Amino acid sequence: MTGWTIQTLRDLDLRYAEEGLHPHQRSFHAARDILGDRFAIGVGGNPEVERITTAYEAMLPESSATWPGMGTGIAAVVDQVRRITAPVMFGTVRIPVWKGLGFDSDREWWTWCREDRQLASRTCFAFADILDLTYGLDDLKGSSGRGLPMWRMAASNVSDFANTLPSTFSVDSVVQPICLAVELSLKAAIVQGGEDPASFRKRGAEGHDLVRLASRVAREFPHRDDPQVSEISASMPRYVDSRYAPAGLTRLQVVRLALGAQFIAASSVRRHSARDLAAKMEQGGWPAPRPSPLT
Known part of the structure; x- marks a missing residue:
């Protein structure tokens, strides 16, 4: 997958929901699925990861608010x-x-x-x-x-x-x-x-x-x-x-x-x-x- 739009994120979110993926996991999964081999985080990573995760969290605020930690x-x-x-x-x-x-x-x-x-x-x-x-x-x-x-x-x-x-x-x-x-x-x-x-x-x-x-x-x-x-x-x-x-x-x-x-x-x-x-x-x-x- 090369380019992406808000509809791309909506389609991925529907798929993740059907798969039972927890909301807090979805933005990073979306970045990984969209970028494929170009997915990289940390120093020297791909800045597109942050753009995707930020857009995803704006679309689905729960994805950044439901991190369960250890419980x-x-x-x-x-x-x-x-x-x-x-x-x-x-x-x-x-x-x-x-x-x-x-x-x-x-x-x-x-x-x-x-x-x-x-x-x-x-x-x-x-x-x-x-x-x-x-x-x-x-x-x-x-x-x-x-x-x-x-x-x-x-x-x-x-x-x-x-x-x-x-x-x-x-x-x-x-x-x-x-x-x-x-x-x-x-x-x-x-x-x-x-x-x-x-x-x-x-x-x-x-x-x-x-x-x-x-x-x-x-x-x-x-x-x-x-x-x-x-x-x-x-x-x-x-x-x-x-x-x-x-x-x-x-x-x-x-x-x-x-x-x-x-x-x-x-x-x-x-x-x-x-x-x-x-x-x-x-x-x-x-x-x-x-x-x-x-x-």
């Missing part, structure tokens, strides 16, 4: 929610919390936290949970356990409410992915330990009962997070009921439940991986001690 989650100040993309890091990297949360400076982050140490502490632990979840799952890719598919579905539900909460006015529809993130995370932890995934459908099994699932996880894989996991699970609306009727929750209550779901997802992974940034934050002075997401 996504949320941080919140009261009911003001910020979507967080877990940064891709290699080797031993120390990244300030404010930078990991996507702020340009610690001052900007501190202002967003309303210059309140308790609110800032909550964002620190939210960041730790996001990293423990995403990097812990990455570590478990080569494990022999069978929990990874469920954890991926749980992480997908976390991404769903992370994409919705920052801008939505109606929060009733967000309750379902919150509940699913909790249920799938707890079941994943159990399955990773050797349980058959089909066992949850048997008569007398835990099913959608989050309290029973949390109790079983605590019994089979004890962890310091157990008291908060139990508290949060007991506070979740009934998933089946939430599909048919509003839960009657305020936005603040839903945001707190979302942070709780994110915490449980991270905690379930911490029980099976060596990732535990949260433990380091919970030791010594500020931001410790970890506050409950529900208060």
Whole structure:
């Protein structure tokens, strides 16, 4: 392919959509498909790459706004929610919390936290949970356990409410992915330990009962997070009921439940991986001690 127009990009975008290519991948794929052997980036690269990717992102803004990094989650100040993309890091990297949360400076982050140490502490632990979840799952890719598919579905539900909460006015529809993130995370932890995934459908099994699932996880894989996991699970609306009727929750209550779901997802992974940034934050002075997401 030699020349290209906006119609070229539209045709390619339709093809990429049919192939299931994620939006954040499409502009570079378009440049590669258009330029072929002339595709080159970096120093001495082909400047046409930038022209194509810029035009593509102007046509499809989502292609530059949906980069998932290692995964996504949320941080919140009261009911003001910020979507967080877990940064891709290699080797031993120390990244300030404010930078990991996507702020340009610690001052900007501190202002967003309303210059309140308790609110800032909550964002620190939210960041730790996001990293423990995403990097812990990455570590478990080569494990022999069978929990990874469920954890991926749980992480997908976390991404769903992370994409919705920052801008939505109606929060009733967000309750379902919150509940699913909790249920799938707890079941994943159990399955990773050797349980058959089909066992949850048997008569007398835990099913959608989050309290029973949390109790079983605590019994089979004890962890310091157990008291908060139990508290949060007991506070979740009934998933089946939430599909048919509003839960009657305020936005603040839903945001707190979302942070709780994110915490449980991270905690379930911490029980099976060596990732535990949260433990380091919970030791010594500020931001410790970890506050409950529900208060």
